[in-house]
Amino acid sequence: MASLTTRRSHAAALHRQAAAVIAAARPVLDRAGPPAAGLPRQRDLAGRLRAAAATLTPGWLGAQLDAAPPETPLGASFPARFVRIGTAQPLDDARFPALVPLLGVGHLALDADAGDSRVAGLLRALLLRLLAAAPVGSLLVRAVDGAGSGVVFAPFAPLADAGVLPPPVTDVGGLRAVLAEAEQWTGRVANARRDDHSRTLLLVIASLPAQTDGADLARIEALAQQGPERGLHLAVAGWPPRPADGSPRPPLPRSTTVAVRESYALVGDPPGGFFSAPAPEPTATGLNAPVLLDADPPGELVRRVCDGLRAALSAEPRLRLTDLLPAEADELWSEESADGLSTPVGHDSDTSVTLQFNDLTPHWMVGGRSGAGVSAFLINVLYGLSARYAPAELTVYLLDFSGGGAFAEFVPSDRDRSWLPQALAVGVECDREYGVAVLRELDAELTRRSVTCKKAGVSRFAELREEHRLPRMLCVIDEFPALLDGRDALADEAVSLLESLARRGRSYGIHLLLASRRLRDVPALHGGRESMFGHIPVRVALPGGGDVLEPANDAAAGLPVGTAVVNTAGGLGGPRGATRGHERTVRFPDPDADRAALTALRHRVWSARSPEASPPRVFAGYAQQFLNDDPTYRAALAGRSTRPAALIGRTIDVPLSTATFPLDTSPGRHLAILGPSPIGADVLEAAARSVAAHHAPRTTRFVIASLVAAGDEPAAALAAELTQRQEVETVDVGGLLAALGGTEPGYLVVFGMDAAGPGRLPPDTLRSLLRDGPGRGLHLLSWWRGVRRFAEELDGDAREEVAGMVFLNVPGADVSLLLGAAVDWTPRPNRALLHDRHADRTTVIVPFVRPERAS
Numbered sequence: 001m002a003s004l005t006t007r008r009s010h011a012a013a014l015h016r017q018a019a020a021v022i023a024a025a026r027p028v029l030d031r032a033g034p035p036a037a038g039l040p041r042q043r044d045l046a047g048r049l050r051a052a053a054a055t056l057t058p059g060w061l062g063a064q065l066d067a068a069p070p071e072t073p074l075g076a077s078f079p080a081r082f083v084r085i086g087t088a089q090p091l092d093d094a095r096f097p098a099l100v101p102l103l104g105v106g107h108l109a110l111d112a113d114a115g116d117s118r119v120a121g122l123l124r125a126l127l128l129r130l131l132a133a134a135p136v137g138s139l140l141v142r143a144v145d146g147a148g149s150g151v152v153f154a155p156f157a158p159l160a161d162a163g164v165l166p167p168p169v170t171d172v173g174g175l176r177a178v179l180a181e182a183e184q185w186t187g188r189v190a191n192a193r194r195d196d197h198s199r200t201l202l203l204v205i206a207s208l209p210a211q212t213d214g215a216d217l218a219r220i221e222a223l224a225q226q227g228p229e230r231g232l233h234l235a236v237a238g239w240p241p242r243p244a245d246g247s248p249r250p251p252l253p254r255s256t257t258v259a260v261r262e263s264y265a266l267v268g269d270p271p272g273g274f275f276s277a278p279a280p281e282p283t284a285t286g287l288n289a290p291v292l293l294d295a296d297p298p299g300e301l302v303r304r305v306c307d308g309l310r311a312a313l314s315a316e317p318r319l320r321l322t323d324l325l326p327a328e329a330d331e332l333w334s335e336e337s338a339d340g341l342s343t344p345v346g347h348d349s350d351t352s353v354t355l356q357f358n359d360l361t362p363h364w365m366v367g368g369r370s371g372a373g374v375s376a377f378l379i380n381v382l383y384g385l386s387a388r389y390a391p392a393e394l395t396v397y398l399l400d401f402s403g404g405g406a407f408a409e410f411v412p413s414d415r416d417r418s419w420l421p422q423a424l425a426v427g428v429e430c431d432r433e434y435g436v437a438v439l440r441e442l443d444a445e446l447t448r449r450s451v452t453c454k455k456a457g458v459s460r461f462a463e464l465r466e467e468h469r470l471p472r473m474l475c476v477i478d479e480f481p482a483l484l485d486g487r488d489a490l491a492d493e494a495v496s497l498l499e500s501l502a503r504r505g506r507s508y509g510i511h512l513l514l515a516s517r518r519l520r521d522v523p524a525l526h527g528g529r530e531s532m533f534g535h536i537p538v539r540v541a542l543p544g545g546g547d548v549l550e551p552a553n554d555a556a557a558g559l560p561v562g563t564a565v566v567n568t569a570g571g572l573g574g575p576r577g578a579t580r581g582h583e584r585t586v587r588f589p590d591p592d593a594d595r596a597a598l599t600a601l602r603h604r605v606w607s608a609r610s611p612e613a614s615p616p617r618v619f620a621g622y623a624q625q626f627l628n629d630d631p632t633y634r635a636a637l638a639g640r641s642t643r644p645a646a647l648i649g650r651t652i653d654v655p656l657s658t659a660t661f662p663l664d665t666s667p668g669r670h671l672a673i674l675g676p677s678p679i680g681a682d683v684l685e686a687a688a689r690s691v692a693a694h695h696a697p698r699t700t701r702f703v704i705a706s707l708v709a710a711g712d713e714p715a716a717a718l719a720a721e722l723t724q725r726q727e728v729e730t731v732d733v734g735g736l737l738a739a740l741g742g743t744e745p746g747y748l749v750v751f752g753m754d755a756a757g758p759g760r761l762p763p764d765t766l767r768s769l770l771r772d773g774p775g776r777g778l779h780l781l782s783w784w785r786g787v788r789r790f791a792e793e794l795d796g797d798a799r800e801e802v803a804g805m806v807f808l809n810v811p812g813a814d815v816s817l818l819l820g821a822a823v824d825w826t827p828r829p830n831r832a833l834l835h836d837r838h839a840d841r842t843t844v845i846v847p848f849v850r851p852e853r854a855s
């Protein structure tokens with residue numbers, strides 16, 4: 001980047017030049033008089049205005065973009081006080097470029113949004129001119145495209161990685177994040193010494209997102225009011241917005257307005273000035289000539305400029321992951337964790353910046369907008385730690401709620417069998433239930449360690465380590481706010497577990513690394529020491545992640561991708577300009593750019609594991625579960641089981657234990673699977689097969705009936721398989737009615753029992769089977785497609801008569817009604833709710849499905 005002094009003197013020269021041109025143009029305009037002054041004079045005037053425009057908008061700022069591509073080098077025409085937006089055409093044969101003042105002066109507001117292709121084209125032309133003219137890296141752009149899902153800015157996508165123009169935001173949440181960043185930006189520049197005033201933020205709004213409300217619009221207006229002196233400028237399409245509540249919005253403060261008409265546009269007066277001559281008084285008439293807006297620049301030209309900017313920006317040497325790892329020659333796992341864990345997270349200039357998980361800085365929180373590199377930062381930290389600390393020194397739990405699958409590389413897969421030996425449990429696309437199960441496990445470990453500490457009479461982990469070789473434990477939770485979502489018992493439990501770990505973890509070597517891209521949704525982030533976040537001293541703000549810092553700390557405003565503000569004092573700021581020992585801005589590497597090194601390191605670490613090491617326990621939210629893979633089922637098949645039980649699926653806990661429903665002799669020990677989903681047939685089939693496996697061959701019998709088409713195939717397959725081990729009878733509805741009154745021990749397995757027809761199941765027979773059957777070893781396993789039919793057949797006594805229920809796609813309200821208690825359940829694919837009335841337990845499970853459903 002050119003030195004500040006050179007740039008400043010270049011800017012001053014251009015400014016002097018521009019002032020001279022304005023001075024020269026004024027008498028020309030003054031002499032011109034009203035447009036009726038005669039055609040030759042107007043042609044002459046247009047000629048002189050063309051010449052003035054050439055001086056005011058040199059290079060990219062005024063070039064014809066559709067003609068031969070400009071050869072002008074990038075970054076050569078700043079400051080861009082004026083920029084061309086089109087061609088004014090007072091007469092058929094008299095034209096001159098239409099310029100508006102923008103950077104350093106005000107804003108641009110177009111009354112149509114980018115749904116009008118001319119507006120979209122103009123925004124792209126404007127953006128191209130400004131990006132190409134500005135010294136590389138000095139102009140940062142934030143883009144909003146509510147109606148167009150971001151397509152307006154698609155040609156500029158290559159700039160995202162360079163940090164110049166992150167992917168456009170398209171919803172109201174994104175708009176608010178961008179506004180917050182712009183507000184921080186204006187605050188930052190207001191506090192800055194003049195030297196810091198070297199970058200400009202341009203906010204381009206192609207269209208406002210749906211649900212933008214009055215408060216958002218007021219924020220845009222306030223930014224427009226304060227922006228020009230503070231390095232913030234706006235180009236807003238679709239302003240004034242059409243009022244939803246009937247109150248019209250005023251023009252955007254300090255802006256040049258452009259009214260888009262059928263075949264041309266009208267340009268209003270620039271902020272603080274008039275186009276009309278001051279005779280006798282200037283009047284606000286705007287530019288007295290229709291303007292053809294600049295057309296969409298050729299894609300090839302945009303590509304060339306973006307590539308040029310990327311190349312220029314990457315001229316600064318990029319950090320590589322290997323810069324954060326121990327030197328190749330060093331042994332793996334050479335560090336001890338008694339006093340803490342430490343790893344470099346990036347470089348501040350040439351100096352490596354190291355962070356620690358220790359007594360002083362026990363927990364970290366990372367924030368950034370989506371796409372800002374949150375996953376990249378976490379991956380760097382995990383590789384940095386796993387190269388330095390052996391599994392005996394460090395164990396990690398990884399929970400990913402972001403849906404990004406960033407931790408998938410740490411678990412074995414078909415393509416790569418390696419895993420991270422320090423990882424104990426990994427939740428890929430987690431459920432909250434799984435997250436809470438992991439936190440419970442950590443909390444239990446914390447309690448165990450506190451007892452050990454008491455016994456040993458010590459209060460610090462480092463002292464405990466002198467007696468016991470315990471590893472430090474790190475729990476990384478990507479998108480942790482997902483755990484706190486919802487106002488239910490699970491969210492309450494998650495909060496209290498996180499609080500307990502945040503408060504007490506430091507003394508017992510248990511650490512949290514929390515990350516999120518939507519921290520603005522988390523209340524109490526700055527609630528002081530009494531809040532859980534008050535116990536998280538290390539704050540890492542990536543681009544758009546200023547929320548992790550104290551509200552008055554604006555250090556993260558305008559960070560490009562690949563950089564982060566690292567603060568070890570809970571996000572606290574301090575006087576700008578003063579050296580802040582607790583806060584550094586670092587560059588960090590993109591691990592994706594170094595895939596080969598990453599894979600090599602993972603294999604090295606994996607190969608160094610102990611021969612007894614087992615892979616981490618993995619919970620993949622999307623993974624289906626099959627009875628044949630279940631350890632409890634296998635044990636039953638091998639004769640290692642005691643009591644008969646129906647196996648329904650896998651519980652969402654750390655070991656993924658089998659969800660079972662024991663079938664003992666208590667009245668009501670029957671299982672009803674409820675919901676229209678055809679998975680009901682799968683669950684019933686698994687339940688029946690697993691029950692059969694619990695009995696020695698030829699010691700029980702099954703009566704199987706399928707009353708619905710969706711049950712025919714599973715019923716036939718079940719019958720075929722069970723016949724090999726037990727006595728099996730397949731019956732139709734008549735046979736079923738007879739079997740209901742039977743007394744022999746065994747199992748009635750009914751697919752689609754609701755289809756027996758209203759009133760066909762004799763109530764007394766059914767009730768006596770439900771009550772007395774288990775005592776005689778007779779159980780009913782059934783799938784009902786509708787909860788209502790089930791409740792009707794059982795005459796309102798359903799929950800008394802049938803102790804086990806599995807709910808599939810049944811709404812939470814219906815479940816609560818049936819169970820007579822409020823239940824927090826939202827039906828979703830690959831999940832079911834298992835209720836065992838006798839055990840007083842209701843759990844979310846992953847139900848077993850038939851192997852044919854494997855996806």
Ligand SMILES: Nc1ncnc2c1ncn2[C@@H]1O[C@H](COP(=O)(O)OP(=O)(O)OP(=O)(O)O)[C@@H](O)[C@H]1O
Binds near residue numbers: 375376561562589591
């Ligand atoms: N240090 C870096 N320098 C340059 N580019 C980077 C850097 N870190 C990450 N990136 C790039 O930024 C993009 C987003 O990175 P990453 O997936 O880590 O972000 P994220 O915040 O987790 O995003 P998401 O919300 O999509 O999960 C990727 O294309 C990545 O290659």
